[in-house]
Amino acid sequence: MSNYNLNNPFPGFGQQPAAGGYEKALENKVSTVMKTVYLKMFLALLVTSAVSLGIVAIAPQVLMFIASHTWVYWVVCLAEIGLVIAISGGIQRMSSTTASLLFYLFAIVNGLTFSIIFVAYSPVSILKTFLITAGTFGAMSIYGYFTNTNLAKFGSLLMMALFGLIICIIVNIFWANSTFDWIISGLGVLIFIGLTAWDTQQIKRMAEMSPNATDGRLATIGALSLYLDFINLFLYLLRFFGNRN
Numbered sequence: 001m002s003n004y005n006l007n008n009p010f011p012g013f014g015q016q017p018a019a020g021g022y023e024k025a026l027e028n029k030v031s032t033v034m035k036t037v038y039l040k041m042f043l044a045l046l047v048t049s050a051v052s053l054g055i056v057a058i059a060p061q062v063l064m065f066i067a068s069h070t071w072v073y074w075v076v077c078l079a080e081i082g083l084v085i086a087i088s089g090g091i092q093r094m095s096s097t098t099a100s101l102l103f104y105l106f107a108i109v110n111g112l113t114f115s116i117i118f119v120a121y122s123p124v125s126i127l128k129t130f131l132i133t134a135g136t137f138g139a140m141s142i143y144g145y146f147t148n149t150n151l152a153k154f155g156s157l158l159m160m161a162l163f164g165l166i167i168c169i170i171v172n173i174f175w176a177n178s179t180f181d182w183i184i185s186g187l188g189v190l191i192f193i194g195l196t197a198w199d200t201q202q203i204k205r206m207a208e209m210s211p212n213a214t215d216g217r218l219a220t221i222g223a224l225s226l227y228l229d230f231i232n233l234f235l236y237l238l239r240f241f242g243n244r245n
Helices: 020-058 060-068 070-090 096-114 123-146 152-175 178-209 212-241
Strands: none
Touching (some): 020 060, 070 096, 070 212, 096 212, 152 178, 178 212
């Protein structure tokens, strides 16, 4: 699944953060928004994991149906993309509650597709890769939050690389070259490591510039962006560290 980075879903705000006597209040505001972002992202990951594990443990027939009917898998994937587009495109018109509900619905649907990895990989290797992903994601998100380097120029390159990656994936669906698949996986890891840092910085800066009324929606769109970074990074790392059943 591709990452939808939302450069600025709330256009029209000023480009300079508050200064002077407002600095402390601004710092607290940004901290509150970022905590909400990470909380929503964490809850979404829990939802996705619970749905995936629930299907494997309680309803394996659903898992086998999805695995044996390719069209069902692709329908679910298209539903995921539709939800991401709906959230990112309609965030300004939605209430904070509606945006959150759609986000968690997306996490549920993503859990359906994620259940497939339990067919392909051993549970131990999945857990190991998850821990590696969590450590890598955490390190890059911390870097993106605290660095004084403007990552905007790198973000533009990463987005172009992401579109190139999507094209390569489509080409390899028909070519089915295993070596090219490994190259794609390596590029995917690098791209989403970079996007994690960039997205974190973007969310922080939007929190600095946004009015308080938009904080709830900003937290949801930020959580969605980082959730997608985490999920994609995990999937690409799984190709390197996962042991197939």
